Amino acid sequence: MLFSIEYWPDPQRGIKEAYRVLKIGGKACLIGPVHPTFWLSKFFADMWMLFPKEEEYIEWFKNAGFKDVKLKRIGPKWYRGVRRHGLIMGCSVTGVKPLSGDSPLQLGPKVEDVQKPVNPLVFLSRLILGAIAATYYVIVPIYMWIKDQIVPKGRPI
Structure with missing residues (x-):
């Protein structure tokens, strides 16, 4: 699952489905953007589409039943320093399916109002x-x- 989570209407449901289709010991990997830190970046991220926090990615994987959940931050080569500018960096999250069958997570029915004008x-x-x-x-x-x-190398930008 690569850079598409920001378009999913219900990320937890998608991660639960990834658990279902894997075999025992299979590994799921999701790569997506991380919620920005700068106020203007936050505003656009919140108004435009889903940019989860790192903790949310981990929680979604654990809730779906994955074990050995790991998160790694990713970004372009030129990225260095703190995230004060609010640029959206990404992360990869991996988890291993420990048991056969469906995810232990119980979700209610999908709620979509496609009839509303x-x-x-x-x-x-x-x-x-x-x-x-x-x-x-x-x-x-x-x-x-x-x-x-x-900016000289070695200094945060």
Whole structure:
């Protein structure tokens, strides 16, 4: 599962399904973005799509029944230092299926309201906000790459 969790309407359900389809001793790996730290990045992340916290990834795996759950932070080569700029870094989470069968996690039925009409103003505002957020998340890494070229190595950027 690679960089798609931010589009899942119910991540816990997807991780539970990954548990179900694995054989005993099989390993699931999920790679996804991590919730940002900077206020503007947080705003766009919260309005645009799902950016889980590292703790949530671990909790979802453990709740689904995975054992030996491990999280590793990942990022581009130029990333160094603290996350004060709020750039979204990623992580990989792995877990091993210890028992055969379905996940021990019991979830209720899926709740989707596809019959409810979409408010055109809400749709348009979310579309515009999403386009702004997408632009922001393209500009920030470019800015950080340029900053990496300017700031001496060994100093956080």
